[in-house]
Amino acid sequence: MSNRRPKIICVTGGKGGTGKTLCAVNIAIMFKNEGYKVLLIDGDVENPNTYLLLNGRLENKQEVPFFKPKIVEEKCSKCGICAQNCMPNALLHIKGAFPIPMLTLCSGWRLCYKICPENAIEANSKTIGWTYSTEIKGLSLILGELKPSEARSAAVVEALLKNLENVVEYDSEKFDIIILDTAPGAHCDVELLIDTADVAIPITEPTKFGKLDLIRIMELITLLGKDCRVIVNRSSLLGFRDQFLKELKEENIIILGDIPLDSDIVNSYCQGTPIMDNNSGFNKEGEGYQAFISIFGNLKQWLNINNKIKVKKLNG
């Protein structure tokens, strides 16, 4: 089984609060239950919540640096080429004076640093967030956090993806399954994560908002050339389940399954004990629990990974 690349699954959703993190965590846990080595990456860097659902602590904090230009006055000829070419106008140049960086406008594109004919711009950095890595409940977790009041979520996601690249490139045996949890929306940070994955699972809910945002995120997933299947969360809300599932079918949207409203799920969410954890103590006959079991079966079938692990276990 050498050179086996781990499967990368992106859990996303367009709309906020549909249950992305809930599904990402529990899918990760179900893979772990079956002996897979699982890496969970929390890419919702504006509001990373996976560790709360796992009741874990964040460890191994590392800064995410972001480019900040520094003008070396001894070298600068005051030519202004840097300012002329800076698209976000983050360098102010008045004739005969040194250019002044305006950091709130700087996009960190490093163009000034690359083109200065005198090499008078140094690449300094500021911290815009952090990444953490830890082991919780048998899962490996890597999580990114954007520093509040910083705007560049995508740069923190990129730092996470560098971690992932290293794993896939140099240590591909370390994990069988990698789950990516994204932020709501269809912004560049979400786009980066979907693009990195093999497949995407958008989570939706049976409301008009849920459907509209689902269609939008599926457009992005299609644009990125990825296959996707949907989970409908809170499906029993107001009795719209059947109607909603029918509507999805009419749009040729394939679902992995639906999760009804379930008090065990709410409790597990608030306690930080994933409902699907073997030791969680929740009712294994409960509707929520059974829904996840069924979704997991469909997921494995879709990804066609059922047999691989058996071979692996026999060998191991």
Place this chain on the structure above:
Amino acid sequence: MDRKIVGIVSGKGGVGKTSITASLASLAKKDEQIDVITVDCDVDAPNLGIILPAEKESSIDTHDTFTALKAEFIEEKCINCRKCIEEQYCEFNSLTWDNQNSIPIVDFLKCEGCGACRVLCPEHAFKINTVKSGEIIAYNSEMGFPLIYGKTRLGSTTSGKLVSDVKEYLKSLKEFSQSNLILIDGPPGIGCPVIATISNLDYVITICEPTPSGLHDLIRVIEVIQQFNIPFGVVINKSDLQSPFQDDFKLYINETGYEILGKIPFDLTIPKAMSFAKPVVDFAADSEASIAIKKIYENLKYILWNNTFR
């Protein structure tokens, strides 16, 4: 009464921003003292228009925005030197080499239009174009007040800029001059579009729910709001949620002493109203949720124009 611009945000998504915005707008419309305009700045997933549809199709104004920048490769000028790849002009890995034709290819989705390739290529074989980044849509709603919203073009990477454009467009509306309350439905999170939404506002309403992630995300969004020095109040949605976390949540709220605009109990009439695409205060005026939102509206009005809380 002088004009107040109010944003409705939340760290966590799906906690009720849009439902509450629509209800506050409906209450404001019925209030003789108020001339309201609604804005949806959740440009990645704009939903306010579902509850507040246009009065008539013909009144919908759509403007394309062209704030996204993308590189274009000019094949005639290229001498196939490969420098753009070898010297890594692109910070975003959006340049790859097409071996067959010996030319670079620009990945439209990855390109941020920074212009490095344009400046660095010795043959000037790249140029930067402005491309469509999204749309601004404005109309008069069925309820009789204007709604403006932005919608990003997928993959254009400019949500924050589009939010600023939407807010700028607001000022060009003919209704703007006599309006005295602008309600902005914001995006979730704390990133670029949220910062663009809350900058220069008079007041921010932040909505949360009593769960561990609800609290975690509330703390983060408040940190951002405070950095911008904007007065804010908290609305607790699903306030009576059966949750083992309620005590921790209450303790935090009590200790911080933040202004609590109101609490909305868990009430199925809210999603029900949504499914009929109506603000809950109109769909079920006497429901617990509606009574709570009316109280929030009165508190908001008092804070905005009397400067002190109750």
